[in-house]
């Protein structure tokens with residue numbers, strides 16, 4: 272028997288309908304496809320119709336008795352949020368570093384002293400696959416509770432083949448065990464592991480010749496990411512990593528210009544990266560180059576706040592024609608949060624996105640940043656029924672009442688999961 276669900280009478284339905292046109296920029300970032308007294312008709316987890324309740328009543332009157340009706344009166348209804356950039360699979364935690372940074376240490380000081388990414392790498396290498404599954408599962412539950420139904424996840428706390436594969440396999444297993452769709456990225460180039468200290472180029476060779484082929488061979492990742500940053504990987508080394516990934520069919524992503532302006536945005540445009548992340552210190556030329564190449568800016572305002580840095584120039588990027596997505600960057604060091612609603616709030620407050628742009632950045636554009644815009648990110652016929660009902664009456668209120676979880680219920684492929 273077909274399972275039919277009818278969500279009806281939404282105070283406001285933000286469809287984000289995009290007809291597969293690709294990432295939105297400029298004014299298109301404000302087009303939410305709003306419907307008052309909105310309805311969504313779902314059959315077997317797939318959206319079959321979207322419109323006003325009146326329209327759907329007319330069209331489906333003879334099947335209405337078969338449907339489970341969900342009353343969305345007084346509620347905002349949106350697509351499930353998409354988080355296009357996380358480091359969600361990791362062992363342990365780093366609360367002591369949080370204190371150290373408040374006492375004056377910088378992120379890079381801590382990392383160079385063997386903490387930061389290196390500390391999590393130690394803990395992730397030590398953790399069993401089972402332990403990582405349990406810890407990651409808890410974080411995914413929290414994502415779901417905050418209305419997030421698709422999450423990109425990176426390896427990068429192994430930096431040796433064994434642990435990188437362990438992280439990626441954990442994601443593959445979680446795909447089967449958790450309702451969230453996990454999209455895997457290989458990030459072996461997250462830092463230079465201590466065994467390769469002072470031999471950065473050798474590590475890059477090792478990654479290209481010994482890690483990438485195995486990861487790609489086992490089809491464990493779709494994307495390939497690199498931390499292009501002064502003191503980590505140079506733009507030249509980053510380019511080698513990303514070009515090598517392309518030869519194995521992995522789509523480039525890049526942590527760019529997070530701590531210092533380093534040519535990362537320019538490199539993203541040059542290698543045809545699908546997105547460039549962070550961009551706190553992106554140069555004007557870099558922003559222009561990204562607008563021209565259609566590289567999506569994946570901005571992480573919670574990370575900027577947590578590192579007590581000025582957020583990326585989101586407003587300026589949109590005005591310059593860059594398509595912007597936003598993300599939690601969920602990781603144990605610079606952004607231990609799973610709250611995309613908070614990230615939307617911060618996108619407005621610290622990057623001056625409008626409430627409408629922030630919602631686009633967390634749904635449709637976020638889906639584009641991980642190549643999932645055909646399946647998720649908007650409420651359109653034929654797409655997965657990934658839907659959130661929020662206890663607010665419109666999208667402005669969602670951004671205005673900040674720092675609070677307004678989720679009423681979450682539907683993943685037509686099944687209620689929260």
Ligand code: NIG
Pocket residue numbers: 358387388391498526529574600602603604605606
């Ligand atoms: O995106 N910048 C590099 N990587 C992560 C942080 C990882 C960590 O501190 O563990 C980021 O902020």
Ligand code: FE
Pocket residue numbers: 356357358526548600602
């Ligand atoms: Fe990151």
